[in-house]
Amino acid sequence: MAKAKKRAPRRKKAAAGSIGLSVSETRNVDAGSIRELTAAVEEDGGAVLGSYRDPFGGTPVLVVSLPIDKVEPTPYQRDPSETHIKKLMTVIEKVGRFLDPLVLIRQDNGYWTPNGNHRLQAMKKLGAKSIIALLVPDPEVAFKILALNTEKAHNVKEKSLETIRMARALAGRKQGQETDYAFEFEQAQFLTLGAAYDQKKSLSGGAYTSVLRRIDDFLDEPMAKALKERERRGNKVLALDEAVGKVVDALKAKGLTSPYLKAFVVARINYIRFSKATEFDFDEVIDKLTGSAKKFNTEKVKQEDVAKAGGGGAPADEE
Numbered sequence: 001m002a003k004a005k006k007r008a009p010r011r012k013k014a015a016a017g018s019i020g021l022s023v024s025e026t027r028n029v030d031a032g033s034i035r036e037l038t039a040a041v042e043e044d045g046g047a048v049l050g051s052y053r054d055p056f057g058g059t060p061v062l063v064v065s066l067p068i069d070k071v072e073p074t075p076y077q078r079d080p081s082e083t084h085i086k087k088l089m090t091v092i093e094k095v096g097r098f099l100d101p102l103v104l105i106r107q108d109n110g111y112w113t114p115n116g117n118h119r120l121q122a123m124k125k126l127g128a129k130s131i132i133a134l135l136v137p138d139p140e141v142a143f144k145i146l147a148l149n150t151e152k153a154h155n156v157k158e159k160s161l162e163t164i165r166m167a168r169a170l171a172g173r174k175q176g177q178e179t180d181y182a183f184e185f186e187q188a189q190f191l192t193l194g195a196a197y198d199q200k201k202s203l204s205g206g207a208y209t210s211v212l213r214r215i216d217d218f219l220d221e222p223m224a225k226a227l228k229e230r231e232r233r234g235n236k237v238l239a240l241d242e243a244v245g246k247v248v249d250a251l252k253a254k255g256l257t258s259p260y261l262k263a264f265v266v267a268r269i270n271y272i273r274f275s276k277a278t279e280f281d282f283d284e285v286i287d288k289l290t291g292s293a294k295k296f297n298t299e300k301v302k303q304e305d306v307a308k309a310g311g312g313g314a315p316a317d318e319e
Helices: 031-043 082-095 117-125 141-144 156-173 178-185 188-199 204-215 224-255 262-268 282-294 303-308
Strands: 047-053 059-065 071-073 104-105 110-115 128-134
Touching: 031 047, 031 059, 031 104, 059 178, 071 117, 082 117, 104 141, 110 117, 110 128, 141 156, 156 178, 156 188, 156 204, 156 224, 178 188, 178 224, 188 224, 204 224, 204 262, 204 282, 224 262, 224 282, 262 282, 262 303
Parallel strands: 071 110, 104 128
Antiparallel strands: 047 059, 059 128, 104 110
């Protein structure tokens, strides 16, 4: 049964120049708060080039130079794009400078970057000896990947796989509930799609995003329990995708062609598409969509119907 959702409180407009630290305050770093981290950098063969307090949150940040082989991406990050790495290599070579420091956190065996893997890989392939970075004392920054990453936009598959990997890491640490990490995960459907992508890398998750965005919410459950539910929901999405895939194959057999065929079929069976309700039961919606896909009458579909809907969703190959 649909339930009304509470409206998010409106953000209050801050007066200009009223938040954070002044210029002079950013340079006043408590030496005691960074002494241990500074010593660790030196022991690791690196050098602390400077330090400052973040102008927004006031937390200390170290500007460091590190041996490049000491730095790796976080283990739950998306796979790097070779095309993007080559573009960065070309730009760095042409400019003759590396001007965009990585963001790092220190962990037992070296340093992780939650933001900067493509830059890191580009520098490694260029044969660089060292890398410049902003070293943040708080290791929890490693779980802020999606919020921090402005280097290359994630697609649905990348976001989904990263969030489910983070969820598994957090479940292993037995810390908090899924709702506690809403900011880190960004949107609930990425967790469900991530569980599905883990089983089927060729899944066209973008075709289901508009539906899942409306029916999937963060779970008020411990991470381990929430993860099992994500896997269950992921299996239901895979069952829906199998049914939709059979319809797409039947339409192709009729001679219908379009990169939007899957999005077209999902739009046709999406009975909540024009609903004004703000909350739905996940299983009820997915089960009805799967049932509709299994009963889909392809004989009534014409090429012009698909053409009219051509701009209505992401092509299946944009994953």
